[in-house]
Amino acid sequence: MTTKTHTMSKQGTQTIEAQPRFKQRSYEIQQYGQLHAMPLSLPESAIKQNVECLNQLVADSITLYNLYKKHHWQMTGPTFYQLHLLLDEHAEQIEKTIDLLAERVQQLGGVTIAMPHDVAELTKIERPPKGVEDVPAMLSRLVSAHATVIQGVREGIELSDKNKDYTTNDILTSEVLPLQEMQTWFISQHLVDTPFASFKEEG
Structure with a gap:
Protein backbone atom coordinates (compact mmCIF):
# COMPACT_ATOMS: atom_id res chain seq x y z
CA MET A 1 0.00 0.00 0.00
CA THR A 2 1.41 3.40 -1.01
CA THR A 3 1.18 6.39 1.30
CA LYS A 4 0.28 9.52 -0.59
CA THR A 5 0.74 13.04 0.72
CA HIS A 6 -1.35 15.78 -0.85
CA THR A 7 -0.05 19.34 -1.12
CA MET A 8 -1.48 22.44 -2.73
CA SER A 9 0.30 24.15 -5.63
CA LYS A 10 -0.60 26.59 -8.37
CA GLN A 11 -1.62 23.62 -10.47
CA GLY A 12 -3.92 22.32 -7.70
CA THR A 13 -3.54 19.25 -5.52
CA GLN A 14 -0.24 17.41 -6.09
CA THR A 15 0.34 13.81 -4.95
CA ILE A 16 3.77 12.97 -3.49
CA GLU A 17 4.47 9.26 -4.00
CA ALA A 18 7.92 9.37 -2.36
CA GLN A 19 6.71 10.11 1.17
CA PRO A 20 8.40 7.61 3.57
CA ARG A 21 6.06 5.46 5.66
CA PHE A 22 7.20 5.71 9.27
CA LYS A 23 6.43 3.57 12.34
CA GLN A 24 5.71 0.44 10.35
CA ARG A 25 5.36 -2.86 12.21
CA SER A 26 4.81 -6.39 10.98
CA TYR A 27 4.19 -9.88 12.22
CA GLU A 28 7.26 -12.13 12.03
CA ILE A 29 7.55 -13.54 8.55
CA GLN A 30 10.01 -16.16 9.87
CA GLN A 31 10.32 -16.95 13.55
CA TYR A 32 13.61 -17.68 15.29
CA GLY A 33 14.27 -21.41 15.11
CA GLN A 34 12.31 -21.87 11.87
CA LEU A 35 14.00 -22.78 8.60
CA HIS A 36 12.99 -21.86 5.09
CA ALA A 37 13.92 -24.34 2.39
CA MET A 38 17.14 -23.74 0.48
CA PRO A 39 18.32 -25.98 -2.40
CA LEU A 40 21.56 -27.00 -0.73
CA SER A 41 21.25 -30.79 -1.05
CA LEU A 42 21.46 -31.16 2.74
CA PRO A 43 18.91 -32.91 4.97
CA GLU A 44 16.72 -30.53 6.99
CA SER A 45 17.78 -32.24 10.22
CA ALA A 46 21.45 -31.55 9.43
CA ILE A 47 20.74 -27.92 8.57
CA ASN A 55 23.81 -19.33 16.44
CA GLN A 56 25.46 -20.42 19.68
CA LEU A 57 28.79 -19.38 18.22
CA VAL A 58 27.32 -16.05 17.10
CA ALA A 59 26.01 -15.38 20.61
CA ASP A 60 29.29 -16.33 22.26
CA SER A 61 31.36 -14.39 19.72
CA ILE A 62 29.25 -11.26 20.16
CA THR A 63 29.68 -11.58 23.92
CA LEU A 83 46.74 -3.50 25.75
CA HIS A 84 44.29 -0.74 24.86
CA LEU A 85 45.34 -1.07 21.21
CA LEU A 86 45.66 -4.87 21.23
CA LEU A 87 42.19 -5.46 22.67
CA ASP A 88 40.61 -3.17 20.10
CA GLU A 89 42.45 -4.95 17.29
CA HIS A 90 41.21 -8.31 18.54
CA ALA A 91 37.66 -6.98 18.79
CA GLU A 92 37.74 -5.84 15.15
CA GLN A 93 39.01 -9.24 14.03
CA ILE A 94 36.29 -11.06 15.98
CA GLU A 95 33.64 -8.78 14.51
CA LYS A 96 34.55 -10.01 11.02
CA THR A 97 34.08 -13.65 12.04
CA ILE A 98 30.72 -12.80 13.65
CA ASP A 99 29.56 -11.57 10.26
CA LEU A 100 30.74 -14.79 8.59
CA LEU A 101 28.91 -16.95 11.13
CA ALA A 102 25.71 -14.89 11.07
CA GLU A 103 25.54 -14.81 7.28
CA ARG A 104 26.08 -18.56 7.14
CA THR A 112 20.44 -15.27 13.06
CA ILE A 113 20.47 -14.35 16.75
CA ALA A 114 21.15 -10.63 16.90
CA MET A 115 19.75 -8.41 19.64
CA PRO A 116 21.73 -7.91 22.89
CA HIS A 117 19.00 -9.25 25.21
CA ASP A 118 18.65 -12.40 23.09
CA VAL A 119 22.42 -12.87 22.92
CA ALA A 120 22.65 -12.46 26.72
CA GLU A 121 20.11 -15.26 27.20
CA LEU A 122 21.91 -17.67 24.88
CA THR A 123 25.62 -17.10 25.54
CA LYS A 124 27.63 -19.55 27.63
CA ILE A 125 30.24 -16.93 28.57
CA GLU A 126 30.28 -15.75 32.17
CA ARG A 127 28.84 -12.28 32.70
CA PRO A 128 31.44 -9.77 33.95
CA PRO A 129 30.76 -7.07 36.55
CA LYS A 130 29.77 -3.60 35.36
CA GLY A 131 32.77 -2.04 37.11
CA VAL A 132 36.50 -2.21 36.50
CA GLU A 133 38.56 -5.25 37.50
CA ASP A 134 42.34 -5.35 37.69
CA VAL A 135 44.24 -6.13 34.50
CA PRO A 136 45.03 -9.83 35.19
CA ALA A 137 41.35 -10.49 35.93
CA MET A 138 40.30 -8.78 32.69
CA LEU A 139 42.76 -10.81 30.66
CA SER A 140 41.84 -14.05 32.43
CA ARG A 141 38.20 -13.43 31.57
CA LEU A 142 39.13 -13.04 27.92
CA VAL A 143 41.09 -16.30 27.92
CA SER A 144 38.17 -18.14 29.55
CA ALA A 145 35.76 -16.65 27.02
CA HIS A 146 38.03 -17.74 24.17
CA ALA A 147 38.11 -21.25 25.62
CA THR A 148 34.30 -21.35 25.53
CA VAL A 149 34.22 -20.22 21.92
CA ILE A 150 37.00 -22.61 20.88
CA GLN A 151 35.15 -25.56 22.40
CA GLY A 152 32.03 -24.57 20.48
CA VAL A 153 33.98 -24.14 17.26
CA ARG A 154 35.57 -27.58 17.58
CA GLU A 155 32.15 -29.13 18.21
CA GLY A 156 30.86 -27.26 15.17
CA ILE A 157 33.71 -28.55 13.02
CA GLU A 158 32.92 -32.14 13.96
CA LEU A 159 29.18 -31.62 13.50
CA SER A 160 29.44 -29.89 10.12
CA ASP A 161 31.84 -32.58 8.90
CA LYS A 162 29.42 -35.31 9.97
CA ASN A 163 26.55 -33.45 8.26
CA LYS A 164 28.61 -32.89 5.09
CA ASP A 165 28.14 -29.12 5.38
CA TYR A 166 31.53 -28.35 3.94
CA THR A 167 31.05 -24.59 3.64
CA THR A 168 30.28 -24.24 7.34
CA ASN A 169 33.16 -26.57 8.10
CA ASP A 170 35.54 -24.44 6.04
CA ILE A 171 34.44 -21.21 7.75
CA LEU A 172 35.01 -22.73 11.17
CA THR A 173 38.26 -24.49 10.26
CA SER A 174 40.00 -21.82 8.20
CA GLU A 175 38.59 -18.56 9.58
CA VAL A 176 37.23 -18.84 13.12
CA LEU A 177 39.38 -21.44 14.88
CA PRO A 178 42.82 -20.09 13.81
CA LEU A 179 41.85 -16.58 14.91
CA GLN A 180 40.53 -17.76 18.27
CA GLU A 181 43.65 -19.80 18.95
CA MET A 182 45.98 -16.96 17.92
CA GLN A 183 44.19 -14.42 20.10
CA THR A 184 44.20 -16.81 23.05
CA TRP A 185 47.96 -17.12 22.69
CA PHE A 186 48.45 -13.35 22.53
CA ILE A 187 46.36 -12.67 25.63
CA SER A 188 47.78 -15.61 27.59
CA GLN A 189 51.33 -14.30 27.22
CA HIS A 190 50.34 -11.14 29.12
CA LEU A 191 49.46 -13.33 32.10
CA VAL A 192 53.01 -14.68 32.51
CA ASP A 193 54.37 -13.32 35.80
CA THR A 194 57.68 -11.80 34.73
CA PRO A 195 59.28 -8.45 35.61
CA PHE A 196 59.25 -5.63 33.06
CA ALA A 197 63.06 -5.71 32.91
CA SER A 198 65.75 -8.04 34.21
CA PHE A 199 69.26 -7.10 35.22
CA LYS A 200 72.29 -9.38 35.25
CA GLU A 201 74.56 -8.90 38.20
CA GLU A 202 78.19 -8.23 37.40
CA GLY A 203 81.01 -9.61 39.47
Missing part, protein backbone atom coordinates in the same frame (compact mmCIF):
# COMPACT_ATOMS: atom_id res chain seq x y z
CA LYS A 48 18.80 -27.46 11.80
CA GLN A 49 21.70 -28.83 13.86
CA ASN A 50 24.21 -26.64 12.09
CA VAL A 51 22.07 -23.49 12.43
CA GLU A 52 21.69 -24.07 16.18
CA CYS A 53 25.44 -24.58 16.53
CA LEU A 54 26.24 -21.49 14.49
CA LEU A 64 33.44 -12.02 23.49
CA TYR A 65 33.53 -8.97 21.22
CA ASN A 66 31.73 -6.88 23.83
CA LEU A 67 34.01 -8.19 26.56
CA TYR A 68 36.99 -7.03 24.52
CA LYS A 69 35.44 -3.57 24.06
CA LYS A 70 34.64 -3.32 27.78
CA HIS A 71 38.22 -4.12 28.73
CA HIS A 72 39.59 -1.92 25.95
CA TRP A 73 37.73 1.05 27.44
CA GLN A 74 38.45 0.19 31.08
CA MET A 75 42.13 -0.79 30.73
CA THR A 76 44.48 0.69 33.35
CA GLY A 77 48.08 0.44 34.52
CA PRO A 78 51.58 0.67 33.01
CA THR A 79 50.65 -1.52 30.01
CA PHE A 80 47.57 0.59 29.23
CA TYR A 81 48.64 1.79 25.79
CA GLN A 82 49.75 -1.59 24.42
CA VAL A 105 23.00 -19.01 9.37
CA GLN A 106 20.99 -17.00 6.84
CA GLN A 107 22.48 -18.91 3.89
CA LEU A 108 21.26 -22.14 5.48
CA GLY A 109 17.73 -20.74 5.73
CA GLY A 110 17.82 -19.96 9.43
CA VAL A 111 17.36 -16.81 11.50
Whole structure:
Protein backbone atom coordinates (compact mmCIF):
# COMPACT_ATOMS: atom_id res chain seq x y z
CA MET A 1 0.00 0.00 0.00
CA THR A 2 1.41 3.40 -1.01
CA THR A 3 1.18 6.39 1.30
CA LYS A 4 0.28 9.52 -0.59
CA THR A 5 0.74 13.04 0.72
CA HIS A 6 -1.35 15.78 -0.85
CA THR A 7 -0.05 19.34 -1.12
CA MET A 8 -1.48 22.44 -2.73
CA SER A 9 0.30 24.15 -5.63
CA LYS A 10 -0.60 26.59 -8.37
CA GLN A 11 -1.62 23.62 -10.47
CA GLY A 12 -3.92 22.32 -7.70
CA THR A 13 -3.54 19.25 -5.52
CA GLN A 14 -0.24 17.41 -6.09
CA THR A 15 0.34 13.81 -4.95
CA ILE A 16 3.77 12.97 -3.49
CA GLU A 17 4.47 9.26 -4.00
CA ALA A 18 7.92 9.37 -2.36
CA GLN A 19 6.71 10.11 1.17
CA PRO A 20 8.40 7.61 3.57
CA ARG A 21 6.06 5.46 5.66
CA PHE A 22 7.20 5.71 9.27
CA LYS A 23 6.43 3.57 12.34
CA GLN A 24 5.71 0.44 10.35
CA ARG A 25 5.36 -2.86 12.21
CA SER A 26 4.81 -6.39 10.98
CA TYR A 27 4.19 -9.88 12.22
CA GLU A 28 7.26 -12.13 12.03
CA ILE A 29 7.55 -13.54 8.55
CA GLN A 30 10.01 -16.16 9.87
CA GLN A 31 10.32 -16.95 13.55
CA TYR A 32 13.61 -17.68 15.29
CA GLY A 33 14.27 -21.41 15.11
CA GLN A 34 12.31 -21.87 11.87
CA LEU A 35 14.00 -22.78 8.60
CA HIS A 36 12.99 -21.86 5.09
CA ALA A 37 13.92 -24.34 2.39
CA MET A 38 17.14 -23.74 0.48
CA PRO A 39 18.32 -25.98 -2.40
CA LEU A 40 21.56 -27.00 -0.73
CA SER A 41 21.25 -30.79 -1.05
CA LEU A 42 21.46 -31.16 2.74
CA PRO A 43 18.91 -32.91 4.97
CA GLU A 44 16.72 -30.53 6.99
CA SER A 45 17.78 -32.24 10.22
CA ALA A 46 21.45 -31.55 9.43
CA ILE A 47 20.74 -27.92 8.57
CA LYS A 48 18.80 -27.46 11.80
CA GLN A 49 21.70 -28.83 13.86
CA ASN A 50 24.21 -26.64 12.09
CA VAL A 51 22.07 -23.49 12.43
CA GLU A 52 21.69 -24.07 16.18
CA CYS A 53 25.44 -24.58 16.53
CA LEU A 54 26.24 -21.49 14.49
CA ASN A 55 23.81 -19.33 16.44
CA GLN A 56 25.46 -20.42 19.68
CA LEU A 57 28.79 -19.38 18.22
CA VAL A 58 27.32 -16.05 17.10
CA ALA A 59 26.01 -15.38 20.61
CA ASP A 60 29.29 -16.33 22.26
CA SER A 61 31.36 -14.39 19.72
CA ILE A 62 29.25 -11.26 20.16
CA THR A 63 29.68 -11.58 23.92
CA LEU A 64 33.44 -12.02 23.49
CA TYR A 65 33.53 -8.97 21.22
CA ASN A 66 31.73 -6.88 23.83
CA LEU A 67 34.01 -8.19 26.56
CA TYR A 68 36.99 -7.03 24.52
CA LYS A 69 35.44 -3.57 24.06
CA LYS A 70 34.64 -3.32 27.78
CA HIS A 71 38.22 -4.12 28.73
CA HIS A 72 39.59 -1.92 25.95
CA TRP A 73 37.73 1.05 27.44
CA GLN A 74 38.45 0.19 31.08
CA MET A 75 42.13 -0.79 30.73
CA THR A 76 44.48 0.69 33.35
CA GLY A 77 48.08 0.44 34.52
CA PRO A 78 51.58 0.67 33.01
CA THR A 79 50.65 -1.52 30.01
CA PHE A 80 47.57 0.59 29.23
CA TYR A 81 48.64 1.79 25.79
CA GLN A 82 49.75 -1.59 24.42
CA LEU A 83 46.74 -3.50 25.75
CA HIS A 84 44.29 -0.74 24.86
CA LEU A 85 45.34 -1.07 21.21
CA LEU A 86 45.66 -4.87 21.23
CA LEU A 87 42.19 -5.46 22.67
CA ASP A 88 40.61 -3.17 20.10
CA GLU A 89 42.45 -4.95 17.29
CA HIS A 90 41.21 -8.31 18.54
CA ALA A 91 37.66 -6.98 18.79
CA GLU A 92 37.74 -5.84 15.15
CA GLN A 93 39.01 -9.24 14.03
CA ILE A 94 36.29 -11.06 15.98
CA GLU A 95 33.64 -8.78 14.51
CA LYS A 96 34.55 -10.01 11.02
CA THR A 97 34.08 -13.65 12.04
CA ILE A 98 30.72 -12.80 13.65
CA ASP A 99 29.56 -11.57 10.26
CA LEU A 100 30.74 -14.79 8.59
CA LEU A 101 28.91 -16.95 11.13
CA ALA A 102 25.71 -14.89 11.07
CA GLU A 103 25.54 -14.81 7.28
CA ARG A 104 26.08 -18.56 7.14
CA VAL A 105 23.00 -19.01 9.37
CA GLN A 106 20.99 -17.00 6.84
CA GLN A 107 22.48 -18.91 3.89
CA LEU A 108 21.26 -22.14 5.48
CA GLY A 109 17.73 -20.74 5.73
CA GLY A 110 17.82 -19.96 9.43
CA VAL A 111 17.36 -16.81 11.50
CA THR A 112 20.44 -15.27 13.06
CA ILE A 113 20.47 -14.35 16.75
CA ALA A 114 21.15 -10.63 16.90
CA MET A 115 19.75 -8.41 19.64
CA PRO A 116 21.73 -7.91 22.89
CA HIS A 117 19.00 -9.25 25.21
CA ASP A 118 18.65 -12.40 23.09
CA VAL A 119 22.42 -12.87 22.92
CA ALA A 120 22.65 -12.46 26.72
CA GLU A 121 20.11 -15.26 27.20
CA LEU A 122 21.91 -17.67 24.88
CA THR A 123 25.62 -17.10 25.54
CA LYS A 124 27.63 -19.55 27.63
CA ILE A 125 30.24 -16.93 28.57
CA GLU A 126 30.28 -15.75 32.17
CA ARG A 127 28.84 -12.28 32.70
CA PRO A 128 31.44 -9.77 33.95
CA PRO A 129 30.76 -7.07 36.55
CA LYS A 130 29.77 -3.60 35.36
CA GLY A 131 32.77 -2.04 37.11
CA VAL A 132 36.50 -2.21 36.50
CA GLU A 133 38.56 -5.25 37.50
CA ASP A 134 42.34 -5.35 37.69
CA VAL A 135 44.24 -6.13 34.50
CA PRO A 136 45.03 -9.83 35.19
CA ALA A 137 41.35 -10.49 35.93
CA MET A 138 40.30 -8.78 32.69
CA LEU A 139 42.76 -10.81 30.66
CA SER A 140 41.84 -14.05 32.43
CA ARG A 141 38.20 -13.43 31.57
CA LEU A 142 39.13 -13.04 27.92
CA VAL A 143 41.09 -16.30 27.92
CA SER A 144 38.17 -18.14 29.55
CA ALA A 145 35.76 -16.65 27.02
CA HIS A 146 38.03 -17.74 24.17
CA ALA A 147 38.11 -21.25 25.62
CA THR A 148 34.30 -21.35 25.53
CA VAL A 149 34.22 -20.22 21.92
CA ILE A 150 37.00 -22.61 20.88
CA GLN A 151 35.15 -25.56 22.40
CA GLY A 152 32.03 -24.57 20.48
CA VAL A 153 33.98 -24.14 17.26
CA ARG A 154 35.57 -27.58 17.58
CA GLU A 155 32.15 -29.13 18.21
CA GLY A 156 30.86 -27.26 15.17
CA ILE A 157 33.71 -28.55 13.02
CA GLU A 158 32.92 -32.14 13.96
CA LEU A 159 29.18 -31.62 13.50
CA SER A 160 29.44 -29.89 10.12
CA ASP A 161 31.84 -32.58 8.90
CA LYS A 162 29.42 -35.31 9.97
CA ASN A 163 26.55 -33.45 8.26
CA LYS A 164 28.61 -32.89 5.09
CA ASP A 165 28.14 -29.12 5.38
CA TYR A 166 31.53 -28.35 3.94
CA THR A 167 31.05 -24.59 3.64
CA THR A 168 30.28 -24.24 7.34
CA ASN A 169 33.16 -26.57 8.10
CA ASP A 170 35.54 -24.44 6.04
CA ILE A 171 34.44 -21.21 7.75
CA LEU A 172 35.01 -22.73 11.17
CA THR A 173 38.26 -24.49 10.26
CA SER A 174 40.00 -21.82 8.20
CA GLU A 175 38.59 -18.56 9.58
CA VAL A 176 37.23 -18.84 13.12
CA LEU A 177 39.38 -21.44 14.88
CA PRO A 178 42.82 -20.09 13.81
CA LEU A 179 41.85 -16.58 14.91
CA GLN A 180 40.53 -17.76 18.27
CA GLU A 181 43.65 -19.80 18.95
CA MET A 182 45.98 -16.96 17.92
CA GLN A 183 44.19 -14.42 20.10
CA THR A 184 44.20 -16.81 23.05
CA TRP A 185 47.96 -17.12 22.69
CA PHE A 186 48.45 -13.35 22.53
CA ILE A 187 46.36 -12.67 25.63
CA SER A 188 47.78 -15.61 27.59
CA GLN A 189 51.33 -14.30 27.22
CA HIS A 190 50.34 -11.14 29.12
CA LEU A 191 49.46 -13.33 32.10
CA VAL A 192 53.01 -14.68 32.51
CA ASP A 193 54.37 -13.32 35.80
CA THR A 194 57.68 -11.80 34.73
CA PRO A 195 59.28 -8.45 35.61
CA PHE A 196 59.25 -5.63 33.06
CA ALA A 197 63.06 -5.71 32.91
CA SER A 198 65.75 -8.04 34.21
CA PHE A 199 69.26 -7.10 35.22
CA LYS A 200 72.29 -9.38 35.25
CA GLU A 201 74.56 -8.90 38.20
CA GLU A 202 78.19 -8.23 37.40
CA GLY A 203 81.01 -9.61 39.47
